[in-house]
Amino acid sequence: MKHPSIRKRLILGSCLLTALVLAIANFSVYQAIARSLRHELDLQLFQSASILSKYSELEGGKVVYEWHEAMESGDGPGISGVFQFWDINSNTTLRSPDLKSENLPKFHGALNQPVIRDIKFADGRAGRAVGLMHLPFLDEEGKAEMARLGIDRKVEELPQILVTARETSSLEKQLFSIRKHLLLATLATVTTLWLAIIFISKRTLAPIGHLSSALLKRTTQEKNPPLEIPVDLPSELVPLAEAFNTTLTKIEAAREHERDFALHAAHELRTPIAGIHSTLEAALHRPRETLDLRKRMEAAMEITSSMRVVINSLMRMARLRGGLERISKQKFPPEDLISRIIEMEQETDQSSHLAEIIRESDELVPIFTDLGLFNILATNLIENAFRHSPKGGKITVKLLSTQERFALSISNDRGSLSAENSNRLFEPFQRGPQANADSPGAGIGLSLAREIATMLGGNLKVLFEDPNAVTFQFELPA
Incomplete structure (x- = not known):
């Protein structure tokens, strides 16, 4: 599939549109110029006809053409073009010398009403002519002369027809020259515009090429930081x-979440898998009675059930992140769940920790939240306390559950942990300063716990109110 080119579309569209606009504009300009020149020619013909009509005078009872007398004496009437007179009564005609024996077309309008039209000369040339029917000029001196001679003649009895004409070849040549110059101007404008658009588009679209190159380079990188937008990008x-x-x-x-999900899954499944392994190892260590084996198998089954809950909860977290599922809330007593988690930790505890649950409200109201996610959160917090407390250390779990608020606080000996390290504790793979390569844990439990706390609509924070202990507190509004 061939994709359209912005540059070609821009060049073609702009040039066509400009050519169309210029063609319309030049046509309008040409028409205006042509009308003006033709009007000027017509005006000159009207003026010539007006002047020539006054050269016809009635003297001694006959029409005298003074322009003819002027030509015979070497003085012309100063009229450009050719002309011809007709005496309607005598049916005689008189031509300007340039006509020789040729005749002009004979036409006229009403008396003293000039008519103009296009004509053809005898030799085929195009021309423009004015036809005028008029009466000879008679002044007071002429009237006195006819009265002295006893001639009774009126000008109305001697109508004259005058046709004056000019060839239009020079006008057409002038108009042709104008058309040629307008066409050349249009071609020059379109060509200049074409070259300008090519140059500008090349300069303008260059940053897009740089952007594409930067995108191609990113495909080879493991991590993709935000793309640097070129300064000259349009x-x-x-x-x-x-x-x-x-x-x-x-x-x-999303990729980070996928990596986190794999790490969280491994983190959450590590403890129950270790529990199953130790249970089966103890069962196989020496021959046991059927009842004893059954109890250990039941313990392993209980751990696998817990694993199934963890796996389902992790899968739900992935779907929640992708917007494919919503938080599923239900009511349950928090104390029973916390007690069960502590019992499971104490069963695998090798450091003889002391764990205490303290009620901070007279009656613990059941909470309304997602059971599976809350179970992962509480397990991580309690497991974190057991893992990082010194041998024989005390772990205090406080529960506050009322109609207005729920709070779970888990405290343990802080060791060398200080408030300055608190923000790093919730980052993936970050552990306390006392941790070493052989210390248990991967440093993602607290990161997972905070993410779950946010999903549930609550918040998880670390407190250093006690100089000897660190407290992780999860709060959930009613």
Whole structure:
């Protein structure tokens, strides 16, 4: 599939649109110029007809053409073009010398009403002519002369027809030259625009090429930081680049979540798998009676049930992250669940820790939240306390559950942990300063616990109110 080119579309569209606009504009300009020149020609013909009509005078009872007398004496009437007179009564005609024996078309309108039209000369040339029917000029001196001679003649009895004409070849040549110059101007403008668009588009689209190169380089990188947007990238494309950055950030976050999920799964399954292993190892260590084996198998079954809950909860977390599932809330007593988790930890505890549950409210109201996720959160917090308390250390679990608020606080000896390290505790793979390579745990339990706390709508924080202990407190509103 061939994809359309922005540059080609821009060049073609702009040039066609510009050519169309210029063609319309030049056509309008040409028409205006042509009308003006033709109007000027018509005006000159009207003026010539007006001047020539006044050269016809009635003297001594006959029409005298003074322009003819002027030509015979070497003085012309100063009229450009050719002309011809007709005497309607005598049916005689008189031509300008340039016509020789040729005749002009004979036409006229009403008396003293000039008519103009296009004509053809005898030799085929195109021309423009004015036809005028008029009466000879008679002044007071002429009237006195006819009265002295006893001639009774009126000008109305001697109508004249005058046609004056000019060839239009020079006008057409002038108009042709104008058309040619307008066409050349249009071609020059379109060509200049074409070259300008090529140059500008090449400069403008260059940052897109740089952006594409940067994207190709990112495919070889394990981690994809936000794409650096070129400074010269057109502002219209900046939102696209920003949207792409947002998408990459979401993809990277999804990949991070996938890695976290695998680590969380491994972290959460490590303890029950160790419990199953120790139970089966003890069962196989020496011959045992059927009842004893059954009890150990039941213990292993109980651990596998717990593993199934953990796996299902982790899968639900993945679906919750992807928006494929919502938090499933139910009511349950928190004390029973906390007690069961502590008992399981004490069964595998090798350091003889002392664990105490303290009620901070007279009656522990059942809480309303997601049981599976809360179980993972509480297990991680209690397991963290057992793992990082010194041998024989005390672990205090406080429960506050009322209609308005639920709080789970788990305290243990802080060791060398200080408040300055508190923010790092909730980051993946971060452990306390006393931890070493042989210390148990991977440093992701608290990170997982905080994420679950946020999912449940609560918050998890670390407190250093006691100088000898560190407290992790989970709070959930009613």
